[in-house]
Amino acid sequence: MGVWEIYLTTAMHGLVYGMLIFLVASGLTLVLGMAGVLNIAHAALYMLGAYFAYTFTQFTGSFWLSLILSPLVVALVAVLIERFLLRKTYAKGHVPQILLTFGLLYMISEIVRMVWGTNPLRVFEPPLLSGEIPFLGGTYPVYRLFIIGFSIFILIGMLLFLMRTRVGLIIRAAVHDADMVGALGTNVPVYLFAVYAGGAILAAVAGVIAAPMLSIFSGMGDQILLDCFVVIIVGGFGSLLGAFVAALLVGELQSYGVLWIPQLALVFEFLLMAVVLAIRPTGLFGEEI
Amino acid sequence: MKRAHPYSLVGSMLIFGFLLLAPRILPEMKIHLMIEVMIFALWAVSFNLLFGHGGLLAFGFGAPYGVGAYAAALLFQHFAGIPLVLTLGLVALLGFLTGIIIGSLSVRLKGAYFALITFGFQMFLYAIALKWYSVTKGDDGFSVTRPALSLPLAGNFSMANVVPVYYFTLAIVALAILATYFFQKTPLGNSIALVRENDIRPPFLGYNVYLIRLTVFSVSCLLAALAGGLFVFFNEFVSTAVIDMNVSMVVLLMAIIGGSDHFLGPILGAAFYVLVQNWLSSLTNRWFLVMGAIFIVVVLYLEGGLISLFIPKKDQPGGSAGRK
Numbered sequence: 001m002g003v004w005e006i007y008l009t010t011a012m013h014g015l016v017y018g019m020l021i022f023l024v025a026s027g028l029t030l031v032l033g034m035a036g037v038l039n040i041a042h043a044a045l046y047m048l049g050a051y052f053a054y055t056f057t058q059f060t061g062s063f064w065l066s067l068i069l070s071p072l073v074v075a076l077v078a079v080l081i082e083r084f085l086l087r088k089t090y091a092k093g094h095v096p097q098i099l100l101t102f103g104l105l106y107m108i109s110e111i112v113r114m115v116w117g118t119n120p121l122r123v124f125e126p127p128l129l130s131g132e133i134p135f136l137g138g139t140y141p142v143y144r145l146f147i148i149g150f151s152i153f154i155l156i157g158m159l160l161f162l163m164r165t166r167v168g169l170i171i172r173a174a175v176h177d178a179d180m181v182g183a184l185g186t187n188v189p190v191y192l193f194a195v196y197a198g199g200a201i202l203a204a205v206a207g208v209i210a211a212p213m214l215s216i217f218s219g220m221g222d223q224i225l226l227d228c229f230v231v232i233i234v235g236g237f238g239s240l241l242g243a244f245v246a247a248l249l250v251g252e253l254q255s256y257g258v259l260w261i262p263q264l265a266l267v268f269e270f271l272l273m274a275v276v277l278a279i280r281p282t283g284l285f286g287e288e289i
Numbered sequence: 290m291k292r293a294h295p296y297s298l299v300g301s302m303l304i305f306g307f308l309l310l311a312p313r314i315l316p317e318m319k320i321h322l323m324i325e326v327m328i329f330a331l332w333a334v335s336f337n338l339l340f341g342h343g344g345l346l347a348f349g350f351g352a353p354y355g356v357g358a359y360a361a362a363l364l365f366q367h368f369a370g371i372p373l374v375l376t377l378g379l380v381a382l383l384g385f386l387t388g389i390i391i392g393s394l395s396v397r398l399k400g401a402y403f404a405l406i407t408f409g410f411q412m413f414l415y416a417i418a419l420k421w422y423s424v425t426k427g428d429d430g431f432s433v434t435r436p437a438l439s440l441p442l443a444g445n446f447s448m449a450n451v452v453p454v455y456y457f458t459l460a461i462v463a464l465a466i467l468a469t470y471f472f473q474k475t476p477l478g479n480s481i482a483l484v485r486e487n488d489i490r491p492p493f494l495g496y497n498v499y500l501i502r503l504t505v506f507s508v509s510c511l512l513a514a515l516a517g518g519l520f521v522f523f524n525e526f527v528s529t530a531v532i533d534m535n536v537s538m539v540v541l542l543m544a545i546i547g548g549s550d551h552f553l554g555p556i557l558g559a560a561f562y563v564l565v566q567n568w569l570s571s572l573t574n575r576w577f578l579v580m581g582a583i584f585i586v587v588v589l590y591l592e593g594g595l596i597s598l599f600i601p602k603k604d605q606p607g608g609s610a611g612r613k
Contacts, residue, residue, distance in 0.1 A: 098401060104585065
């Protein structure tokens with residue numbers, strides 16, 4: 001394999017991981033933009049998605065069924081959390097929300113360790129998507145191509161929803177200025193609830209499709225949480241476009257970091273964050289705050 | 290100035306007397322716990338200078354603590370000749386510089402944004418500590434030997450035993466906490482509270498909000514680094530556990546459980562955390578589950594923290610620290 005094939009494969013790996021981060025970070029950044037709620041437990045939903053995928057695949061034997069069931073169950077968990085815990089803190093301001101969701105992340109991680117144990121688990125990709133196919137001179141795993149295709153499919157769906165529907169219009173307006181949208185007679189909390197549930201579904205979907213590629217372990221939530229933090233800082237709070245660009249940047253940076261200087265792969269993305277902050281404190285696509 | 294309540298005077302005398310006599314009445318195991326409580330108390334107080342008094346929630350407050358811990362460990366290991374007090378001074382100075390560097394990039398932001406960005410810096414430092422194996426030994430960590438304390442005129446004190454370590458820690462922590470208390474009462478300390486309550490008006494009155502925030506951030510970092518250094522001095526071991534994500538969670542937990550509105554809250558929180566964790570970890574290894582639950586219960590039902598059970602919340606608007 002020539003040098004260019006290696007670079008290309010690395011770029012593809014970066015794209016795969018970047019798309020996964022984007023799926024998780026999109027819900028996080030929209031809720032942050034709409035309600036100012038930094039939902040740290042969001043990363044736990046990604047982890048739960050993967051673990052439920054494992055259980056459902058065990059029971060039903062079908063990856064595709066768990067791709068539908070797992071996000072629904074996770075969305076139910078997320079909705080219950082919002083309804084009975086998070087909602088009580090909206091009136092109290094930023095800090096209690098951060099603390100509450102931080103506590104939730106810890107509890108969910110520990111419950112996951114209790115239920116599924118501490119050993120890494122594995123979900124196998126469906127037979128349809130296993131193996132490798134010739135790709136630009138080399139070969140590339142089909143499953144990774146599926147992740148890219150599926151994420152782009154979701155991305156386009158999200159864009160159409162946000163840009164072409166009335167609900168999407170209200171959500172974008174609420175990210176910009178929730179108070180004003182509320183004052184104009186829109187029931188913002190209902191839309192926030194919907195965005196919250198939608199974000200949970202996306203995070204869980206990311207968890208399910210990540211499961212066959214990365215192994216499932218109880219620290220996977222923490223890992224993606226860090227990446228998501230970097231992504232929403234670099235991209236700008238509440239900016240979906242920013243989250244997309246930053247997620248791809250972080251994905252590629254990790255991928256090439258591992259290729260070139262493995263010891264510093266982790267440092268690169270935080271370096272990127274520091275550089276962006278020093279030049280543009282609001283992130284690449286963030287509004288002035 | 291209001292006069293001190295007679296109970297608080299008697300109470301503080303009792304506590305101080307207990308702290309002085311503790312090594313004589315407690316078994317060695319408990320002295321270890323007491324030292325840990327004191328170090329964590331200093332750390333929680335430094336955090337609350339920023340959080341409760343300054344209204345700035347930093348997620349990444351493990352950063353200065355970890356920097357202090359690693360600085361102390363590396364100084365103990367490679368420059369054993371430097372007097373102990375000077376080493377801790379250098380550690381504190383390094384914490385202050387860390388605070389200036391991180392703060393200058395982050396204190397312009399507020400709320401969740403500020404919290405996140407400080408956390409990013411902590412993770413940056415964590416990544417370095419994890420990957421720079423030749424210096425930090427990464428996850429494995431490395432042990433150091435506790436140096437002796439040499440004071441001019443008074444001579445040398447061996448720190449091999451736990452009792453001198455206790456008194457040395459008590460002296461440093463008491464001085465640092467008292468200094469923090471009086472720092473909050475200075476005009477600068479008052480201007481920090483002013484900026485916490487309202488950051489739009491002070492610029493019109495001639496205050497430099499950025500500089501005030503940077504100052505409180507850096508001073509907190511100085512104290513946190515000192516706590517980190519003391520921890521390594523006591524523990525004789527350092528690893529990435531001093532700068533990972535849990536560390537920031539712990540300090541937050543101590544301040545919140547104790548109550549961030551009151552100066553004594555974090556100290557109470559530190560004592561509660563260390564003692565309860567010690568007790569629970571002898572019963573269950575699901576300590577994180579309990580910790581998360583305590584977090585949620587305190588946030589939802591005990592807003593003022595444990596201290597509000599003893600000292601009723603002040604009615605003045607300053608009581609709403611950090612809740613905006």
